[in-house]
Amino acid sequence: MLGWRDEPTGGLCSTRDLPMGSPRLTLRLLQWLTLRLSLPLLVLNGWVLLRLLEYFKTPLTVLIVGAVVAFLLNYPLRWLERYGMKRAPAMVITVVASLLVLGFLGITLVPILSQQAQALVNDFPAWEKSAQQQIQTLHGWMQSLGIPLNLSGLETQLSGQLSSGMQTIATRLPTWLEAAIGGIFEFFLIVVVIVYLLLKGDNLWQGILAWLPLALGQRLQTALPRSFRNYFIGQGTIALLLGTVLALALTLFRIPYGFLFGVLIGSMALFPYGGTLGIALTTVLLSLKGIGLGLTVLAIATVVDQVIENGIAPRLMGHLTGVHPVWVVMAVLVGAKVAGVLGVVLAVPIASTVKDVMEPYKPNRASPPPVPASVDGPSPSGQ
Numbered sequence: 001m002l003g004w005r006d007e008p009t010g011g012l013c014s015t016r017d018l019p020m021g022s023p024r025l026t027l028r029l030l031q032w033l034t035l036r037l038s039l040p041l042l043v044l045n046g047w048v049l050l051r052l053l054e055y056f057k058t059p060l061t062v063l064i065v066g067a068v069v070a071f072l073l074n075y076p077l078r079w080l081e082r083y084g085m086k087r088a089p090a091m092v093i094t095v096v097a098s099l100l101v102l103g104f105l106g107i108t109l110v111p112i113l114s115q116q117a118q119a120l121v122n123d124f125p126a127w128e129k130s131a132q133q134q135i136q137t138l139h140g141w142m143q144s145l146g147i148p149l150n151l152s153g154l155e156t157q158l159s160g161q162l163s164s165g166m167q168t169i170a171t172r173l174p175t176w177l178e179a180a181i182g183g184i185f186e187f188f189l190i191v192v193v194i195v196y197l198l199l200k201g202d203n204l205w206q207g208i209l210a211w212l213p214l215a216l217g218q219r220l221q222t223a224l225p226r227s228f229r230n231y232f233i234g235q236g237t238i239a240l241l242l243g244t245v246l247a248l249a250l251t252l253f254r255i256p257y258g259f260l261f262g263v264l265i266g267s268m269a270l271f272p273y274g275g276t277l278g279i280a281l282t283t284v285l286l287s288l289k290g291i292g293l294g295l296t297v298l299a300i301a302t303v304v305d306q307v308i309e310n311g312i313a314p315r316l317m318g319h320l321t322g323v324h325p326v327w328v329v330m331a332v333l334v335g336a337k338v339a340g341v342l343g344v345v346l347a348v349p350i351a352s353t354v355k356d357v358m359e360p361y362k363p364n365r366a367s368p369p370p371v372p373a374s375v376d377g378p379s380p381s382g383q
Contacts, residue, residue, distance in 0.1 A: 053338060061342055062186055066193030068346075070201060071228060073098060077198060091198045095191070109263070116260040123256075131288040216357065223356035231349040238308060239269035245304050255297055256289065265301065271344050272328050275305055323351050 053060065073094050080090035197204065209217040243266015250258025261282045269275035279301040287294025323331070331351040335343030 062189045063193060066190045067197060070194045070197035072232060113260055113263060116257045120257050127288040219357045223353045227349040227352040239266050242266050242269045242275055242308055246301060249300055272332055272348055323355055327351060
């Protein structure tokens with residue numbers, strides 16, 4: 001038999017205590033089912049949603065990337081409209097200028113990056129031998145000091161992992177190139193989506209918001225553009241500055257493949273905590289060639305990163321997301337699991353939007369009234 005606790009009396013009642021078809025029995029049965037089926041239904045709906053996202057990954061990626069790029073290009077488009085230009089010619093100028101900038105970067109930067117990446121792969125065996133020699137030297141120095149620590153196993157393990165890693169990259173590089181060539185068609189679809197959204201995006205957006213409750217739609221209409229604007233424009237500007245300055249600085253200090261590593265760090269800075277991770281990765285790689293070289297890169301990158309993060313970033317970004325760093329990390333991990341790189345990019349602005357939208361629903365917990373001082377008894381200080 002089904003049983004539940006009777007709230008008024010605190011005892012147990014059964015379905016035998018209530019006549020069949022009574023409103024009270026129906027209400028309590030619905031409450032019992034809702035309580036026990038909410039979690040399984042939530043898990044089932046989440047699993048179905050993940051399967052749908054995986055099945056429609058390609059069209060959703062095209063739509064989302066096109067929407068984000070159209071959102072960013074809408075700012076220069078509005079700037080042209082302020083000078084009296086109509087929307088259609090302004091859209092054409094904005095899209096063509098963006099494609100020209102991408103083409104210029106592809107012609108000038110891609111060959112340099114490709115050349116340095118290929119040279120790095122060719123020089124990596126020499127760096128591996130240098131790392132083994134450094135580990136042997138460190139092992140001998142520790143043995144001379146009487147420190148009982150054997151680093152021979154670390155040397156063998158490091159050599160095997162580095163070799164397998166570079167072989168994996170060399171093996172998968174043709175596959176990545178084929179995927180890039182296959183993505184040309186998706187690129188043209190993204191351009192079509194961008195053009196359509198720049199022309200008729202407001203109608204599409206208002207149509208989506210019309211399906212939501214009025215209060216929720218208004219909050220979403222305010223929070224979503226603000227979160228994406230703060231994150232992409234602010235984070236993109238910081239990543240561009242960090243990558244440009246580091247590429248120039250590492251090249252001027254004659255760091256091997258400095259331009260490549262600077263662009264790598266700047267690209268990783270587009271993601272939360274990616275700049276720090278890129279600096280650490282670059283330091284480890286260059287330390288294989290020489291500990292002093294790795295420390296030099298670490299010092300240069302840290303100084304540049306701190307200047308940008310503490311001097312320029314607050315003025316550009318202000319209050320970026322308002323999301324706790326722990327939830328930022330969780331959002332990034334969930335985004336990476338659900339949608340890969342695109343999920344990592346969109347995780348923070350989506351988390352910020354959810355926080356802003358759900359903020360009015362937070363329960364207001366008033367602080368308890370202060371305890372009045374005792375009149376008859378002694379005071380808390382004992383006086």
